Amino acid sequence: EKLLIYLFHNYDPVARAVLDNSKPVNVTINFLLLRIHGLDERSQVLTTTGLVIAEWYDERLTWDPQLFGNLSEIIIKADKIWLPELAVMNGSVQMFSHVCRIRILLQYDGKLHWEPGGIFKTTCDIDIAFFPFDAQHCPLVIGAYSYYSNRMNITNASNVVSSHNFRVNGEWQVYDTEANWNITKLDGSLDDWLGYSHVVFTLHLKRRYKFYIMNIVLPCVMLSVLIMIDFCLPPEAGEKIALGISVLLAFTVFLLMIADNIPRTSSAIPLIVTYLMSTMSLGTISICMTVLILNMHHRGLRGYGVPYWLGKICFSYIAKFVFIETPYCDWPYYTTNRYKPQEKRLKISRNNSKNYEVEGFDKKINTSERNNKLMESKFRNRKTCRDLLNEEMKFQSKQPMPLESVSFIKEWRELARVLDRFFFWILFSLMAFSSFLILLFPKYTGNEVNLHDSM
Secondary structure, eight states: OHHHHHHTTTOOTTSOSOSSTTSOEEEEEEEEEEEEEEEETTTTEEEEEEEEEEEEEOTTSOOOGGGGTTOOEEEEOGGGSOOOOOEETTBSSOOOTTGGGSOEEEETTSEEEEOOEEEEEEEOOOOOTTTTSOEEEEEEEEEOSSSOTTTEEEEESOSSOBOTTOBOOSSEEEEEEEEEEEEEEOTTOOOTTSEEEEEEEEEEEEEOOHHHIIIIIHHHHHHHHHHHHGGGSOGGGSOHHHHHHHHHHHHHHHHHHHHTTSOOOSSOOOHHHHHHHHHHHHHHHHHHHHHHHHHHHTGGGGSOOOOHHHHHHIIIIIHHHTTOOOTTSSOOOOOGGGGSOOOOOOOOOBOTTOOBOOOSSSSOOOOOHHHHHHHHHHHHTTOOHHHHHHHHHHHHHTSOOOHHHHHHHHHHHHHHHHHHHHHHHHHHHHHHHHHHHHHTHHHHHTHHHHHHHHO
16 A cells, blocks of 8 residues: 555656657557457458557656565556557457456556457458468557657567467467557658557468358359260250250359358459359350250151261361260262252142142152042042141151161161260360369469468
8 A cells, every 4th residue: 555655646647658758658559469359251350369468668657666675566446547549450440348347467668568458359351262261361450540650669569479378269270470660650740650550460370261161162063074974864854955054053052152251252263153153154065065966866767867077077076085986987979869858739630530649758659548538538628738748747757767867767776876975075075174173273373371471
């Protein structure tokens, strides 16, 4: 009690902690990181728990320990003495609202030790270019706007952030820390000391990406496999296009999930979004390829064969390249008349022998007694020539298909099989190359080092 009366007799807490008013008060600070609560990518706010350890000397608060029972240090209330008005300059909410309730350790030589702390919410510019394999660099700027640096100079006590009591975060890993002194100069000032001093505590964070690998990347890889399996589905199944569209819808759902977790910015496109968009593009290309294959598969029903140049490329070169054995390896040369669609004009003439000649089909149809009765019945019923033609077409459809038409169908289906295998390997190569290039891009470009150097 005698010591407190001795120290605070005629003591003014408003005055700075120096006897010579021309001298600055040197305040050394350090930041003790206790926990990282999270980094909100959408609002770009880092939430941490820590302590600001501040030390300075008050020349008015000194005593001789021998005169006071060898008492070398005491604990005093913060509202009794002068305090450096510290502030979190990049804070998103008000800080240090309860500092007056935190007591201070005072030593006999006038050295004061103060540890205000709490939950800090600071702004952090997020770089999502390599999400989810990204590394963020979040600063915590502590300074004072009340005094110029020639009145109160704030310096860092260490070059790193203390983290000996740090609790591990499940999403972010702290792989490095920094503490640097800086000064905000006034506009037009030539004096290096005329400004506001502050200390920048930088946390270098690296995202733990196992969660995203298991919940986003691996399902996307599995869906990519389904896109390639679409080429293994036979055209007769009739579900090739439906499978491709279902996979594209699944990729759209993944894009909606990711869009809720990343900030809405156009400065950079996240890596995982680039991967999904490239896979969706390949899925769209696969659907176009599937439509082409189905068109080739059913083209033989039109009554003309495979063109010479197309058969030469597919059967003589592509089939060997994709290791498909086909009976058309030695593709022959045919005249161009073979590949023109046969005209399906039907001319009907009736002569004295009551034979009807149908031109435009593979062979002439000499009607029998049964056909004569059918036609006479049609004429009796006043049927038109178009009705007669329809009846004749139905009759021809029940007849065995000409060998030449069967050959055309086999050629086109064999061509579709070769192109199906060829498109499969093209899509597989593009998908494997794009996946390795995009997902392994941060590892081989050293993005963490580059981002670190840019800070």
